[in-house]
Amino acid sequence: MAINLSKGQKVDLTKTNPGLSKITVGLGWDTNKYDGGKDFDLDVSLFLTNAEGKVEGEKNFVFFNNPQNENGSVVHTGDNRTGEGDGDDEQVKIELSAVPANIEKIAFTITIYEATERSQNFGQVSRAYARIVNDVNNEEIIRFDLGEDFSVETGVVVGELYRNAGEWKFNAIGSGYKDGLAGLCRDYGVN
Template identity: 35%
Template sequence: MAVSLQKGQKISLSKEAGGDLTQVKLGLGWDVAQAPQDKKGGFLGKLFGGGSGGDSIDLDASCIMFDSNKQPVDAIWFSQLKSKDGSIVHTGDNRTGDGDGDDEVINVDLSKVPANVVSLVFTVNSFTGQTFETVENAFCRIVNANNNTEVARYNLSSQGTHTAMIMAKVYRHNNEWKMHAIGETATGRTFHDLMPAITPHA
């Protein structure tokens, strides 16, 4: 059974998975907050490329790779869906209208992450500029891609006037990978805008 993380909690991914983890998926998801007069409903995925007029909201997941000096090495986001070394691949925007489950997925081959990379920070931005008042039930989860079992989940109470969130960090510690639930709010349309807020967590 997956660990349900609290803000600030840190876990060993291999310990929770019951063995070495090499292939993991980081899934990120959100619901669209329901106004009382809004009967359309639906998950965020239904609004990608859809919705009526100004109702559409485009949230984007990103992953920034850092070295031991907290310097960014690479970034994986909608304009670069694969890390230069090939260890991390973003599946792209969810525009299929699927309901339950992950709205965006970032696949990580931990065995191929370069040795100089010590942490991976995962963020979500409102590219269309709406605040998280329009979002509820935000979560991120780590899935063991080898057997598709969920290792850890972090549910976020994310509603507010911010337009971004620093979700979680996966990092090396004593030759193993750990996960740190961050859940810090921020403001920005892309991860570039968040770098001053992200770097202290790296």
């Protein structure tokens, strides 16, 4: 049975699930009805950071145009440009045991493509969530529903997988960014 997390909650991933190695992180959302006349395209990006919280090299910034890190242990499965339908809108496959040793944290973010130009923000997004599934048995281990706490933000740090004493943990963050992808790239050290 999945553990439902609240904002700010941290949970052991590998310690409480011995042998867990291959996971899928699914992220999903719906957009509220609005009359802006433009498509609503949300994108998942991952920042694979060192101990200082910074990305070393462009291959450690994973998104639809750079779908995997240098050794293929983190793979973005593709861009969903509409968010239509039920279930995950975008997914990331991770082989935890193969993530390079210099990667201490994997931050999962969602941004709105061309948010400023299209006058869109996370106040128009509902039912956003992240979930972690064990690939071996397809069991949902963790679920984090972001809630409706956003208004003018155009980017959100959903959560982070991070190493602690040789084990992987998950931190449910749910923190918004008014300057979207540009702000996230700045803070994670991507030029």
